[in-house]
């Protein structure tokens with residue numbers, strides 16, 4: 078049976094961030110994920126989780142200078158000290174918030190840059206991160222991002238992240254399978270899900286191509302949820318979509334799984 082986490086960076090934007098925890102709980106979610114915790118003290122976020130009986134299942138390392146086109150610094154040659162400080166800060170939050178997994182953001186790679194140098198830097202920083210998180214039983218995730226949403230990201234295809242995880246070669250490194258990005262870049266989701274079961278440890282969903290509720294568009298989600306059960310996937314499914322309108326109005330698809338109060 079699928080377990081859904083509300084993404085508080087994309088859902089419940091009708092209210093300020095700190096009020097989205099209660100909104101998600103009232104809508105029947107028992108878990109949440111979000112982009113970044115760093116604007117808030119960990120103790121404040123922990124209190125919001127506890128008050129609303131919510132588990133936190135995912136957040137990301139810091140994105141770097143987003144206004145300058147960055148999306149993560151862990152793959153940028155020459156920025157290792159910053160990347161490792163971000164990794165250490167993510168670990169502090171992860172421990173305080175009891176999160177089981179963290180997405181390590183790689184980087185966008187300028188078209189003229191030396192791509193291999195980015196890959197090598199990322200592998201070294203990921204091995205550092207792996208050593209820091211492993212004693213705490215926390216997994217690290219890599220996520221492929223489609224080039225329309227995020228041009229020039231280190232990897233766009235799910236098969237590239239699987240290859241990268243193999244190259245990093247550490248037991249707590251897995252991929253994060255965002256089915257919206259996967260459909261735009263790779264397609265054939267059933268093959269991806271079946272052949273790589275066990276290599277992805279978190280899933281995110283949205284419709285394709287418009288990234289709305291998972292009840293429209295190219296992907297037949299009820300069928301995908303049954304397939305995930307069939308391959309024994311027991312991780313979380315993050316609802317990382319942009320509601321067509323009011324978040325609650327679009328939650329009809331979630332009604333069968335919502336916790337009844």
Ligand SMILES: O=C(O)C(=O)[C@@H](O)CO
Pocket residue numbers: 112137220222255281317
């Ligand atoms: O963009 C996505 O998709 C994400 O999951 C972000 O959290 C990280 O790029």
Ligand SMILES: [Mg+2]
Pocket residue numbers: 220255281317
């Ligand atoms: Mg995603």
